[in-house]
Amino acid sequence: MKLKSNIAISENGFMFDPYTGDSYNLNSTGVEIIKHLKAGKTNEEILAELKRKYDADDLILEQNLYDFITMLSHYELLDNE
Amino acid sequence: MKKLKYEKPIINKIKAGVPDKYGMQPKIVVKSEIDGIPVKEIVEKYGSPVFVISEKTLRDTFQQANRAFQSRYPKVQFAWSYKTNYLDAVCRLYHEEGSWAEVVSGFEYDKALSNGVPGNKIIFNGPDKTDEDLKKAIENGSFIHIDHFDELYSLIRISQNSKEKAKVAIRVNMDTGIYPKWDRFGFNYENGEAWKAINRIMLAENLELVGLHTHIGTYMMTATAYAVAASKLAELAVRTNKKFKHTIKYIDMGGGFASKNTLKGAYLPGKDTCPTFDDYAEAITSAIINSEIAPDQLPTLFLETGRALIDDAGYLIGSVLANKRLSNARRAKILDIGVNILFTSFWYEHEVYPAEETSQQTEDTTLYGPLCMNIDIIRESIQFPALKKGDLVVIPRIGAYNMTQWMQFITYRPNVVLIDQNKKMHLIRKQENLKVFKEQEVIPDFLLNKTPLKD
Numbered sequence: 018m019k020l021k022s023n024i025a026i027s028e029n030g031f032m033f034d035p036y037t038g039d040s041y042n043l044n045s046t047g048v049e050i051i052k053h054l055k056a057g058k059t060n061e062e063i064l065a066e067l068k069r070k071y072d073a074d075d076l077i078l079e080q081n082l083y084d085f086i087t088m089l090s091h092y093e094l095l096d097n098e
Numbered sequence: 099m100k101k102l103k104y105e106k107p108i109i110n111k112i113k114a115g116v117p118d119k120y121g122m123q124p125k126i127v128v129k130s131e132i133d134g135i136p137v138k139e140i141v142e143k144y145g146s147p148v149f150v151i152s153e154k155t156l157r158d159t160f161q162q163a164n165r166a167f168q169s170r171y172p173k174v175q176f177a178w179s180y181k182t183n184y185l186d187a188v189c190r191l192y193h194e195e196g197s198w199a200e201v202v203s204g205f206e207y208d209k210a211l212s213n214g215v216p217g218n219k220i221i222f223n224g225p226d227k228t229d230e231d232l233k234k235a236i237e238n239g240s241f242i243h244i245d246h247f248d249e250l251y252s253l254i255r256i257s258q259n260s261k262e263k264a265k266v267a268i269r270v271n272m273d274t275g276i277y278p279k280w281d282r283f284g285f286n287y288e289n290g291e292a293w294k295a296i297n298r299i300m301l302a303e304n305l306e307l308v309g310l311h312t313h314i315g316t317y318m319m320t321a322t323a324y325a326v327a328a329s330k331l332a333e334l335a336v337r338t339n340k341k342f343k344h345t346i347k348y349i350d351m352g353g354g355f356a357s358k359n360t361l362k363g364a365y366l367p368g369k370d371t372c373p374t375f376d377d378y379a380e381a382i383t384s385a386i387i388n389s390e391i392a393p394d395q396l397p398t399l400f401l402e403t404g405r406a407l408i409d410d411a412g413y414l415i416g417s418v419l420a421n422k423r424l425s426n427a428r429r430a431k432i433l434d435i436g437v438n439i440l441f442t443s444f445w446y447e448h449e450v451y452p453a454e455e456t457s458q459q460t461e462d463t464t465l466y467g468p469l470c471m472n473i474d475i476i477r478e479s480i481q482f483p484a485l486k487k488g489d490l491v492v493i494p495r496i497g498a499y500n501m502t503q504w505m506q507f508i509t510y511r512p513n514v515v516l517i518d519q520n521k522k523m524h525l526i527r528k529q530e531n532l533k534v535f536k537e538q539e540v541i542p543d544f545l546l547n548k549t550p551l552k553d
């Protein structure tokens with residue numbers, strides 16, 4: 018799953034999609050995941066990273082990550098190859 | 099390495115042209131306790147969902163309403179509208195505060211008697227009174243509010259054979275400038291029906307016309323409608339006095355004051371728009387005082403206020419059963435609170451609060467009940483934080499009508515708990531169980547003792 022190129026995101030969570038003109042608000046965990054996606058990481062790699070970093074149940078991290086990716090797909094922010 | 103505190107990732111689309119009312123997200127309100135008792139503790143003891151009534155809020159609200167009227171008018175009497183919430187403990191609190199009982203059926207009438215209300219402090223309203231009900235009400239000296247001519251003639255017939263005179267009033271409906279007009283209850287003012295009914299009662303030997311009653315609607319968002327209604331009843335009282343030299347002892351303005359809930363489709367929250375008790379009291383009392391009724395004949399003012407008195411004292415606590423994404427990616431939560439126990443969710447955009455601190459991030463969320471039915475929606479759309487399965491939520495302002503109109507469906511109606519003024523919890527209605535339902539059912543003989551599906 019890859020983020021569409023050209024999508025701009027700021028440190029405080031403002032994201033802009035130049036293809037549609039839509040903008041978004043993200044919290045810090047959201048920003049972090051977007052950065053990982055931009056860096057080309059796979060979902061599994063991102064999940065491993067979150068598990069390493071956060072004090073939270075592994076299954077909750079997994080469920081939340083896939084839920085977040087679903088939202089990105091819904092907003093058409095992902096490249097569907 | 100120490101791990102960091104986690105917050106669920108969230109992305110929200112910024113809607114152009116729809117600036118947030120406050121310029122930023124409103125702070126999430128957390129309701130972690132009720133009258134000083136932690137919500138968690140209530141659920142640990144009484145399960146989820148659970149209804150909670152606050153004695154303190156109930157009494158405070160009553161006293162506020164009572165003061166608004168007593169300070170403007172010499173003779174005021176509230177009568178608790180049983181249908182709004184007829185749990186015995188609730189009714190007894192109102193009776194302790196001095197409220198009479200206002201009932202609309204034989205069942206409610208008997209419930210009021212069983213709560214120790216003397217018959218001569220019961221107001222009997224509604225279109226559905228049996229002959230037996232009427233006889234009992236006459237014997238007990240209750241105030242019978244006549245709804246239609248059939249009832250009037252029944253009463254004339256029944257009262258002919260009774261020792262006591264029946265104390266009666268008529269319910270009057272009228273144009274008060276609000277829409278829709280409630281003209282299906284009582285006798286119409288404008289077309290002369292109400293005056294006709296009064297004339298017939300005055301001719302009946304065993305009926306004593308003691309009062310005039312109206313109930314102009316429910317959740318009335320304007321106090322002026324009450325001023326119009328009070329003037330019209332006062333006019334009937336004056337006309338009766340002129341023609342028959344008979345003094346009307348009371349004017350009953352019914353219920354209908356708005357509670358602070360927000361109606362569906364309303365643009366502003368009910369808290370900001372609904373009139374205060376003082377507004378209603380000012381409209382009603384000045385209309386009566388400024389009428390042509392002589393000052394030494396001012397009638398007692400009866401009020402049958404329901405929802406505005408009890409709504410704020412009631413809470414419903416529930417928990418999150420599951421989180422879902424709908425096919426359009428919308429966030430949805432399933433609660434263990436269905437529309438069958440929160441009937442008022444058909445009228446109101448109920449506030450829903452988490453019971454514990456959450457992240458300040460919210461998502462546009464739909465809150466569903468557990469009923470496996472499409473209509474089972476508690477909130478179509480609410481900015482709500484991420485809660486996990488098992489997390490608790492609190493819905494405030496639900497004291498009116500839910501604990502009487504609730505329906506049993508697929509599971510049992512839950513416990514109802516009263517928190518008294520010393521922060522003590524009392525179970526005032528037990529959760530139902532299988533036995534309760536089995537007791538009402540009868541299996542015909544030919545189906546008994548058969549076990550067709552046994553191997």
Ligand SMILES: Cc1ncc(COP(=O)(O)O)c(C=O)c1O
Nearest residue numbers: 179313316353354402403404405
């Ligand atoms: C005759 C009568 N009185 C009082 C009430 C209480 O009304 P509310 O809860 O709107 O104050 C009702 C409610 O329908 C009613 O029918």
